[in-house]
Amino acid sequence: MYPLTYARARTLSEARELLAKHDEARLLAGGMTLIPTLKARLAAPSLLVDIGQVQELQGIEAKGDRLVIGAGTRYVDIARSALVKRMIPALAYLVSRVGDPQVRNRGTMGGSVANNDPVADSPAAVLALGATVRTERREIAADEYFKGLFETALAPGEIITGFSFPVPARAAYWKFAHPASGYAMAGAFVADFGGAVRVAVTGASSSGVYRWKEAEDALGRRFAPAALDALEVSPDGMSSDIHGSADYRANLVQVMARRAVDAIAAGR
Amino acid sequence: MTVNGNKVSHEAEDRTLLVEFLRDTLGLTGTHVGCDTSQCGCCTVHVDGRAVKSCTMLVGQANGAQVRTIEGMAEGERLHPVQQAFTECHALQCGFCTPGMIMAVAGLLQDNPSPSDEDIIHGLEGNLCRCTGYINIVKAVKQASKTIGGA
Ligand SMILES: Cc1cc2nc3c(=O)[nH]c(=O)nc-3n(C[C@H](O)[C@H](O)[C@H](O)COP(=O)(O)OP(=O)(O)OC[C@H]3O[C@@H](n4cnc5c(N)ncnc54)[C@H](O)[C@@H]3O)c2cc1C
Ligand code: FES
Ligand code: FES
Numbered sequence: 001m002y003p004l005t006y007a008r009a010r011t012l013s014e015a016r017e018l019l020a021k022h023d024e025a026r027l028l029a030g031g032m033t034l035i036p037t038l039k040a041r042l043a044a045p046s047l048l049v050d051i052g053q054v055q056e057l058q059g060i061e062a063k064g065d066r067l068v069i070g071a072g073t074r075y076v077d078i079a080r081s082a083l084v085k086r087m088i089p090a091l092a093y094l095v096s097r098v099g100d101p102q103v104r105n106r107g108t109m110g111g112s113v114a115n116n117d118p119v120a121d122s123p124a125a126v127l128a129l130g131a132t133v134r135t136e137r138r139e140i141a142a143d144e145y146f147k148g149l150f151e152t153a154l155a156p157g158e159i160i161t162g163f164s165f166p167v168p169a170r171a172a173y174w175k176f177a178h179p180a181s182g183y184a185m186a187g188a189f190v191a192d193f194g195g196a197v198r199v200a201v202t203g204a205s206s207s208g209v210y211r212w213k214e215a216e217d218a219l220g221r222r223f224a225p226a227a228l229d230a231l232e233v234s235p236d237g238m239s240s241d242i243h244g245s246a247d248y249r250a251n252l253v254q255v256m257a258r259r260a261v262d263a264i265a266a267g268r
Numbered sequence: 269m270t271v272n273g274n275k276v277s278h279e280a281e282d283r284t285l286l287v288e289f290l291r292d293t294l295g296l297t298g299t300h301v302g303c304d305t306s307q308c309g310c311c312t313v314h315v316d317g318r319a320v321k322s323c324t325m326l327v328g329q330a331n332g333a334q335v336r337t338i339e340g341m342a343e344g345e346r347l348h349p350v351q352q353a354f355t356e357c358h359a360l361q362c363g364f365c366t367p368g369m370i371m372a373v374a375g376l377l378q379d380n381p382s383p384s385d386e387d388i389i390h391g392l393e394g395n396l397c398r399c400t401g402y403i404n405i406v407k408a409v410k411q412a413s414k415t416i417g418g419a
Contacts, residue, residue, distance in 0.1 A: 006282040006328040028329075035324045036306050038283075048282075050329060076318070100394025101375065102309060105318040106325070180307075182393065 008050040019157045022047040030106035071110025071160040090171035110160045119183040123209040128189035128200035132164040148207045169194045174260040186252035190260040204249040206239045225258040272340025287311045287322035298338040298367045309395030312368035313337045319375030338367035349415040359408035361399040
């Protein structure tokens with residue numbers, strides 16, 4: 001690892017000041033992505049601003065009819081939250097399948113969504129649920145937020161403070177996890193808002209998480225696994241690597257979406 | 269930070285990993301480094317009561333925290349119930365993964381005192397063992413859960 005300077009921010013405004021003072025500063029939340037990146041010498045920030053203990057970024061609460069989760073809330077706390085389990089059980093389930101317990105004890109949803117890894121789980125939930133991404137300066141609709149591989153609408157130095165999720169009538173997430181890493185080879189999050197259905201797919205496309213509009217229309221007309229049968233998923237633009245070809249991933253997308261719909265229909 | 273109940277205070281370079289601090293500065297070499305890429309769990313310790321991979325944490329992040337390592341598990345001559353169960357169930361061969369495994373198991377049992385086989389497998393996804401095989405490890409977890417529950 002290259003030499004670096006570490007600073008712990010106690011408040012959001014302290015984090016902003018530190019970021020503003022250093023050009024090459026980087027936020028550090030749980031470190032589950034950033035520390036491996038630093039160890040591999042793929043990044044050399046001049047300053048790490050640790051926001052892991054900033055209270056303003058923590059917490060889970062119901063606000064009106066929405067579920068609000070602080071960006072710095074650790075996966076483990078989201079997965080175990082009675083409120084999340086009651087309001088959006090599919091979200092609690094998704095989070096409980098991220099990585100392994102040690103990763104969930106440190107990692108945060110803010111870190112994952114800021115990073116926008118094409119094989120990460122949380123972006124699928126944020127996009128399918130049509131959540132609002134809140135930063136210290138504005139609110140960004142999920143549909144405007146994800147910009148492709150590791151790209152987001154965040155400006156340099158912008159800090160995600162939390163996520164505000166509308167609560168669907170029913171929803172499910174299903175992923176085909178890579179057997180070693182646990183990352184999604186393909187994952188589908190299906191959310192039914194009483195007729196209006198949103199489907200987000202992660203892991204499969206080489207340009208990151210996306211909405212599968214054809215599936216949304218088909219499920220909007222008839223909410224049943226068979227509604228997806230007639231749809232063709234093109235392998236164009238799907239990732240292809242030693243773990244799976246583009247054709248394989250295109251097929252997985254269909255299967256994962258069916259399973260998610262199945263799980264909802266069966267009330268699981 | 270407090271390590272196994274003792275207050276410690278040392279200067280360290282900002283880029284120091286928690287595992288390097290524990291092993292090189294404090295000489296607590298029970299915590300192992302298997303992969304250094306966050307995969308194997310050999311470096312698992314508890315920070316403020318939660319199992320974490322100490323190769324994926326900077327020492328600064330643990331500043332002021334309560335840290336517990338494998339050296340802090342036994343009470344004098346008396347092994348921790350998880351250690352005892354690993355010994356009795358032959359849940360180790362070379363022992364390289366064992367300290368991390370035991371810390372992960374202790375974390376698992378703290379959250380879920382009577383886990384099913386499936387809970388155990390899901391709960392140990394962050395720990396790899398290259399030689400024992402997981403069957404005896406699962407057995408040891410079950411036995412430890414009984415000892416702790418019955419104690
Ligand atoms: C062994 C292992 C297995 C994993 N398996 C999975 C898996 O199955 N599925 C999955 O989805 N992920 C998986 N992950 C990745 C993990 O989910 C992410 O690393 C984690 O969510 C990132 O959050 P963090 O808090 O650790 O972020 P950090 O590593 O601290 O930060 C990541 C990036 O986000 C930026 N950032 C952090 N917080 C904010 C914020 N509030 N605002 C703006 N920018 C911010 C940082 O500057 C950095 O660039 C795995 C990781 C490991 C090590
Ligand atoms: S050495 Fe830390 S996970 Fe392998
Ligand atoms: S006992 Fe040898 S690696 Fe687990």
